[in-house]
Amino acid sequence: DxxxxxxxxxxxxxxxxxxxxxxxxxxxxxxxxxxxxxxxxxxxxxxxxxxxxxxxxxxxxxxxxxxxxxxxxxxxxxxxxxxxxxxxxxxxxxxxxxxxxxxxxxxxxxxxxxxxSPKVKFRMLNHWDNVMGTIERGYAGQSLWKWYELPETVDPRYTDYARANASIGINAVSVNNVNASARFMTPEYLAKVKVLADVFRPYGIKLFLSVNFASPKLVGKLKTSDPLDPQVRAWWTAKTKEIYAQIPDFGGFLVKANSEGEPGPQEFGRTHADGANMLAEAMQPFNGIVIWRAFVYAPNPKGDRFKEAYNDFKPLDGTFAKNVIVQVKNGPIDFQPREPFHPLFGAMPKTPLALEFQITQEYTGFSTNVFYQSILFKECLDSDTYQNGKGSTVAKVIDGSLGNDQITMMAGVANTGSDRNWTGHLLSQANWYAFGRLAWDHTLSSEKIADEWVKQTLTHDEKAVKTASDILMKSRDTYVKFTTPLGLHHVMGQSIHWGPEPWLERSQRPDWTSIYYHRADSVGLGFDRKASGSNALSLYHPAVAQQWLDPAKTDLNYLLWFHHVGWKEKLTSGRTLWDEFCYRINTGLQEVKDLQKDWDSLQGKVDPEIFADVRGRLAAQQRESVLWHDAHLLYFQTYSKLPISYGTPTRT
Ligand code: GCU
Known part of the structure; x- marks a missing residue:
């Protein structure tokens, strides 16, 4: 099992x-x-x-x-x-x-x-778990933490969780959602959290909490949460002391502020640095740290969300306290199946940056699609920012080897839940595993990690190991093909982020519609981020921007991230944009069927229950791929007005 x-x-x-x-x-x-x-x-x-x-x-x-x-x-x-x-x-x-x-x-x-030797100091899971036991963007059941039973009852599963983490080098865990309930700052909840910290400690794991920036007001009954207000500062100092009295090795705070409706220092005319530094001061006597997230964007239908975190944070470089690290998502939008690396990597040489990946499959297929994240993680880690010239990869930015960062960190949004197999899709266990292994050593290859994981989890049969590893290795590309080919992005169902919804053209928040991102019109498809458009490309080092400036030279996988391309324009593949679009989606569809066949060949080679479960999930993926195919082709055809053409092979 x-x-x-x-x-x-x-x-x-x-x-x-x-x-x-x-x-x-x-x-x-x-x-x-x-x-x-x-x-x-x-x-x-x-x-x-x-x-x-x-x-x-x-x-x-x-x-x-x-x-x-x-x-x-x-x-x-x-x-x-x-x-x-x-x-x-x-x-x-x-x-x-x-x-x-x-x-x-x-x-x-x-x-x-x-x-x-580990490449980064904090190898951390971020749980997006709520007080009520639900998990934001979790697809494997309820939260592992049974807040209502704690602190009296301690589920042995907490220990199993800790040892799984320790076995892959994970040494830090934030247990609650970044959209944080202020309740975690109450004595009632701190007593519960303390028990988890006690379970994690013998496995070398430090506990962190996500905090609600308005806690002084919500829990402390103060009139304000202004970070420069002396009473607010005193409140955080006292609260921090109270936490350390319970959890002497407490790791620190993780903060999402002024983002998606969460409170933050900007409400009081203060900057992110003012907010972070205030908390850092409270943490400092205990060697605690503050992890301040850079995932911010404001409703601006005319702007480009791609640029917003950069615009907010770049000017603050060098102004954060020593025990603050700024946590940046791998890409500038939001955990898409394929994104260019975030321009903040390479743009904040005076600030330690943590890299945030999403292990849970929010935009990458929930628990019904196989999507081996290692490929995506490596793509980002190996991207060259050119911060200090050629070879300044994102990996080197975050492991401190380009500067001398005291704090280094890689974080992953956890995909665990109360499902018996922890991750819903059994093959998603490989994503938890790969995250830990890469946080420990980002030079490991995806192939090696897949091979290790398969041997430990599924089978030792040589041929079967190869087949199962190949399924993982192919899975990411296949998923991208039928959902977001050629650099299409953010076209998923808007509220739950599942399935296709490219047709969302109107909403109260125009920058949340699909058309804001795909920009389809009678001429073509894609978001122009050159100087003629949003000019987001200028946020990168010129050597990076260079590779994406000219549509004729842009890697087709990133084409629509940066260019609005005519439907009938010829691409480097020899096909027109429309034909290539149809071709890729159809190829993706075929590839899902191949994955099914490959998995079927493992019957008798892997545990029968696991075999049946994954088989079922692949069948669901196949059904979903048809949905994507139909949705994309029929919707975008209303703009291209061209016949659907698959090239070869054709859909059967
Ligand atoms: C995504 C996700 C949210 C989450 C947010 C974040 O937008 O859909 O549920 O809160 O990321 O990272 O803060």
Missing amino acids: GYRLWLKFDKVASAARYAPYAKSISSEFASTPILVTAKKELTNGLKGLTGVAPVSLAKNGSIQFVKDPSLKEEAFSIVAGPQIQIKASSDRGILYGVFELLRMIQQEKPLANFSS
Whole structure:
């Protein structure tokens, strides 16, 4: 079943190879809660994988935890010889080394020397979970956190959740929605939150809270929440102290302010920096941090939403306190199936920036479509901002290697929920897994991560591993083809963000209509973001803008992000825009059928329940792809007035 995620420590076929190492564990470390976890995980893991349960020895175990102060805080090094040594400078490093060793055995790899150090300091999940137990943009059931049962009843599932995170290096979690209820600042809720922090701590995970900027008014009964008001500042200082009294290693606050109706400092004529710095001051004595989100845009039907976060934040570069990090979504609009990287990466050299991905599949197919996010994550991480010349990738901006950022972070909006298999679509577990692995080391390839995940979760059969990995690897491109080909974006159903709604042309918020984004007219399709249009391209370094300036040279995958292209214009593919549009959508449709066939070939090779569940979801995806096909072609045809032509292959 899917509950055990990638941590199925069933006996491997080559168990005999590893059994000699599974005899005993010794440790040079003091027995901290994290070290106890590490030992427990290693003991249980080895017992399952090899059939041999290791005993604890004072020294000379067949596996040894060795102190090596030369290693960085969470880094580890595995040295394979007659014994296995896991070296680290801290208990955390040992914990991560243990999970790495188990990962090697689970994949039946030869035990070889291996060292690793995380590329960013905070590898964080953002839960968008509400007080009432619902999850904003969650597609796997209800929230894992049972607020009404807490603090008295502690669901053992919290521990299972923590160990899954620890196994992939996730060390920070914000537990509540960024559209935050001020209730989380009340003693009643802090007592509940404290229990979660206590469960997470032995797994090396720090807890954070999303805060409502108007809390001083809503909970503290003050007249204002103005960040420069002395009473407001005093309120946050006292509240912060109260939190740290309960949770001594509390991570800090995550803030969505002046965005989509959430309160913020701009209501009082203050800037984002004024707001962030006020909270940072309260956090500072406790080494807490403030994560301030840059996801802001205001209703401006004539403007371009693409530019708004940049316009608000770029002028603030260098004005944030030292313990503030600004969290920027991967793209400038909103977690689309394919977006160019956010222009703020590369534009705020004096401010630490966190990269926010969305693991949950809001615009990428809910839990009925397979969409392997690793491909999208890597595309963004590998994008070159040219901040300090060629090679200044987004990855380097966020891991601090371009400057000397004290705080570095990668965040992912979680896709977990109360569904038995955690993520709804079983293949979406791979997205949680990939996020953790890439946050730890963004140089890993999507193929490697897919291969690891499949071996740990689905099968060891060589051919089946290849088939399942290929399904993941192809899935993103397929989804883009039938939903948002050629750089089309934000054409999903407006309220729930599911399914096609390109025909939304009128709304109270004109900048939320689909036509605001796709700009279809009798001439053509796409958003002109050159100087002749919104000029959003000018926000990028000239070397970046260059690649997208000329429609004839723009990668077709980004074409409609930046250009309004005539229906009959010839593209580099040799087809006209309209024909290419039809062709891609139809190809996507065919590819979904191929994914179904590929999955069908895994019958008997993977757990029957998992097989049946994914099979059902792929059938739903196939049905949805037809809906997208019909919606897009029939709607856009009202503008192109051209016959539908598929090129080859044709829809059957
Ligand atoms: C998206 C999403 C919202 C969410 C917002 C955010 O717009 O639809 O539900 O609150 O992103 O990231 O803050």
